[in-house]
Amino acid sequence: MGKKQKQVLLLFILWSVFCCVMSEQIHYTMPEESEKDYFVGNLAKGLGLEVRDLTKRKLGISSGNQHFTLNEQNGNLYVKNRIDREEICGKSSTCVLKLEVVAHNPLNIFHINIFIQDVNDNAPHFWKETIDLKVSESNLPGARFTFGTAEDADIGINSLQGYNLSSTAYFQLDVQETKDGDKYAELILQKQLDREKEHTHYMVITAVDGGVPRKTGTLNIRVNVTDINDNAPVFSQAIYKVSLKENAPIGMSVLQVKASDSDEGSNAEITYTFSDIAEKGEQKFTLDPKDGKITLLENIDFENRKKYVMIIQASDGGGLVAHCKVEIEVLDENDNAPDVILTSISNPIPEDLEPGAVIALIKVHDRDSGENGEVSCHLQEFVPFQIVSSSDDYFKLLTDGSLDRERVPEYNITIIAMDKGTPPLSTHKTISIMISDINDNPPAFEKPSFTAYILENNPAGVSVFHVKASDPDLDRNAQITYSFLSTSIEDLPLSSYISINSETGTIYSQRSFDYEQLREFQIEVKVQDGGSPPLSSSATVTVCILDRNDNSPQILYPSQTPEGSSVFEMVPRSAESGYLVTKVVAVDADSGHNSWLSFHLLQATEPSLFTIGSHTGEIQTARTLLERDAVKQKLVVMVKDNGQPPLSATVTVNLVFAESFQEALPEINSQPNDSESPLDIQFYLVLALALVSFLFLVTVILTIMMKLRRSRNPTFLQCFIPDPHSKTGAIFPPNYEDGTLPYSYQICLSSESRRNEFAFLQPSQAPSKPDPLLVTDEFLTWALHVSLISHSHICEIS
Template identity: 60%
Template sequence: SISSVMHILCLLVYDIDLEISESALPGTRFRLESAQDPDSGINSLQNYQLSKNPSFTLAVKESPDGKKQAELVLEKSLDREEESSHQLILTALDGGDPVRSGTAQVRIKITDANDNPPVFTEQIYKVSLRENLPKGTLVLQVKASDRDEGLNGHITYFFDSIPENTRKLFHLDPENGEITNTAILDFEEKNDYTMELEARDGGGLTDHCKVHIEILDENDNAPEVTILSVSSPFPEDSPPGTVIVLIKALDPDAGQNGELSCSIQHNLPFKIISSSINYYKLLTDSTLDRERIPEYNITITAIDKGSPPLSTQKTILLQISDINDNSPVFEKPSYTAYMSENNPSGASIFSVKASDRDLDRNARVTYSLLSSNLEEVPLSSYISINSQTGAIYAQRSFDYEQLREFEVQVQAQDGGSPPLSSNVTVRVFILDQNDNTPRILYPSVGADGSTLFEMVPRSAEAGYLVTKVVAVDADSGHNAWLSYHLLQATEPTLFSMGLHTGEIRTARAFADRDAVKHKLVTLVKDNGQPPLSATVTLNLVFAENFQEALPEMSDQSGDSTPQSDLQFYLVVALALISFLFLITIIVVITMKVRNSKGSSILQHVRPALYSKADPRFLPDYEAGTLPYSYNLCLATDCGQNGFNLLKSSDQNITAENILCNDNSGILLVNNCGSEAPKSASETLLKVSFCSITLVMVSLLWFLIKFFRQ
């Protein structure tokens, strides 16, 4: 009928949309919307047909009221990821003739079930990073995929199993899986990191992977130098090869960046060698001398083989300890000291100084006296020395005239063990002071201050050498330079005196108006400061012979007692002369009878009745600076006293023979072993006795000549 057709046509207009979860189990039935057929009976809806599909089948149920109900039966599991939808054709058939049908499109949408977990693209991710990367640098991005869709396909990333310190170094973006560093990575702290990551979808399914991060070393660490032990101060006598310092040197870098070498600066008496891995020894390479270099600043340099290389320097101060290897050294090889005589006891003479290049006790110098050339008395009685300062002191007052110089050996010894020492010679010169007055040798002065008479011929012309004052000074140098001065004279115009010779000469010829007797007072003065002097008085008589001079000399006596003694001695002398004269005549006659030859007589008479005294030098009179040598003439027979009247025939009398020359017109007293004349009377007596003896000898000589003829 028309109505039936219309109903079927209406059925074809509507499509059927179904959503079936992919997780639906096989056998699950899904009821389809029923077709409507207004016919009844056999012409009504009788059956349904479904297009072929391996996943679905059609089941038709009949309800109790006779209606047909189509159900879609799931034959096998669905997989949305493989086929997300199905298109089926459902056909409704009636029982009329001809059969009428209507179709409807069944659109089946497979809804997703979380049946697929996330899947990482790699199970193990490996990456190599340079150390010292800046913060926030992308290290790695992990990627996981999920075949599900929607929330089931939304993946979130998490750290699954990671140490806390590693978690502080890296950050994982949960949405995109990017891993970045949150701190500076240091190869020397940790050179690799391993972490587990989880990818989780919205349905709770997960997947896991591992990430291995290798840190690549850079030469970012300089070598580290550690001084393990050092021997400071170090003995200067240590032999070469002695260990001074133990050193540990290492580099945290790897490979060539961690290979290093150690060295020290050049021109040092040390060397550095490797004893084992990362360990070095600093040794002495030659002998040390603390006195030359007391300490060393040793710079140890460790350098690696990186590019560019890095280095580290460590400086140590090595002090050299002292040993007693240096003797004290005096400032001079020898010393010369000068000390004025008459010094007070304890006065400082000189000071020696020695230095020792060693240190502390080894350089502590003490001084002592060893020996001297003073052998007669102990050295300690002359000088002493301060053991600490080296000052030399006089222990007595020195006398230049007794000791002019001496030498002493001074020792300087240090305080080391064993001690070392050195010696030096100190030569001490005693400086003369003007402490000795001139000593007048001639004319000699008696105990009463009187001197002998000098006889001057009346016929003496101007320039005639009357006598010579001879004096010496025990001092030396300027202090011994003597000058002679005429202080007083009976007739000042008659005499002159040599300033440096002491010679007294006539300034003019003797005149009748001049006195016969003259007294001269002479002054002998040295050149010291202040000058010292001595005076002597000379008695001169102008006469041609002794007989003429004798009365003048006798007038000098002012004592009656000495004059009486003089007369007594003269009488005795005349008697003795007469007796000797007679004996001599008898002897001569006897010899003449025995031997008529005059030569025989002469052989018996020729021995001299008097002789010049052999010169005996007074001590120290030739040691002065004056170019004179004075001799004192004494009679050979000191037991006899006599007078010798010596005639002057030479005006040029030198200082060496003025006391010994027979040509000097001077009256000498042979007074060996006795005191000087006690008075002018005794002097006159002896002069008279000498004159009588001379007369006797003259007579004897006359007799000998007579008998020879």
């Protein structure tokens, strides 16, 4: 068995023993008036606990105890202060002191009952040391006289057991016992008194208890013999009983006793006096000697004394007396609010504490009795706690729901203890409970995704974006760090593009970005707290590269020679105004406004002869050609973008007005100052070769088209220039969407060849030997390409 399993088994055994002990009452017995540090008993042994476990269990006596002390090392219980049974329990036959012992690990309470044994520490005593009895000589033997009872605070055998009378020939002592067990005595006249012989008699009555050794109290009685008074006063009742509420006002008339006497004169004048009353009773009540009215002198408290008993004597003027007993019962009123004592508390408590866990032990006590002393507890406000009765006057404060420190970090719990009196009294006790944090909240971004923008050509190290996450936990559980989940961008390490500050969440660029190469990329940002185990979350950041105007327009058509000029374009002499001469085609690698192009005519041989579309780049004739206008025209066109600052490019367009190619050749070949150049012979040879090649290609193309028309009658050949009534679209150069081709290069291709993006502008190889009956799109494209190259060569040579 492993160490951990042994510990679990040991805890289970201890808990079983603890539960058994908890369900039993521990009893100890000790005599009152024991000296300080008197050994009462060993609680560890009584509770079935090992001495070595006492330190771990943290035994302690609950608050409110003033009589005992507990040695927490060995579990011995000792007397702390003097214990007077009579002061604590009065005349009760059983005197028990209840002691609550609290164990903190785990939290529980043990109830200890300590029975206090009575010792004979109180002697019987009379209310007065000496009393005077007036006895008429006319009293016959058998007449009874009371002198009051002796009191003994002890109980049982140590209490009053009897009375003894000193030797006398005239009186005998008769001891009787009431229903309550109290003993009282009366003097019985044995023979008639003769005042003339002896007018005063002295006796001693001794009250004896049953203790060892016995204790006694004495009463001296002096009997004064009076003249004949043959009618003694008579009370209307032998016993008067009355109930008095403890909140009765001072000066209230409690009771009136009434005695009558049949005699006349002074022998009929009755005087009322207390014959026997306890000292506390004499302080609380007064007796009117004339009318026998008993009045309240001080406030009475049910919790201090529940009953007052007194003997009232009625004496006439002749010395005859009568006695009656008055019992005043004090009724309890709900005048004591419950006392709430916090015995033990666990504070702070973790927010993941399970419902039903004990967090505090509370003792509630009410000094009243009956329903006035029955107390119930509840919580004032709605909180995730509940209070339940444990045993006797104890209540447990339990968790009653889930706790969330981020929502409520502290609870001020008000416990209301209310009795069942009318009206009920209550006591409010507020307990502050702190909730400690656990790592139960992952850090969270403000949004699941973010978009960051950065201009291209940015310097390395510039801040790109700042992500921010928050964690509602505390301390280390709320310490967050930022990192990347992504590892690469376009097969390059992420660290070569961007970096992130792990503490602030600021993202920095590590390089300069080019919009034309990379327009956007995404990264996953992770945030993690410092809890154990750590919690994390992620968000997506899309970084968009913003375009700068860093690319000049690129002119695709007309193509330029290394010297910056374009080939010659042929314009019919009969061209009307608005004739489309050619179109300048250009693109810009930038985007948005930076790629919006405008076309401007910077220079022209005859400015009034041509116009250019500022958005289309189309060059058109503004009027017809006049005789005075030059046949050869030179135009300089500028293409400008819309960036800030704008970038531009220029191209020179050469035009020749002629009705046919043969007519245009002399103009094209005419060079002003180098006609006699030694290169003329070479030029003519090249020109002749080009013309032969061109004618050959035209012949081949026409032959092929005729064969196809005879064999399959195809209808798929259509021109690049779109027919407004045809569904066939035109094909344009790559990266060009809204322009048209120059007029001189309107070419017809099959519909299938439109998928080739202006292939004749790119180098191409001749296809393999075609089928004489089936000419492919590639073959036609190649043929046209060769034709255009030949035409271009002719223009360049010229």
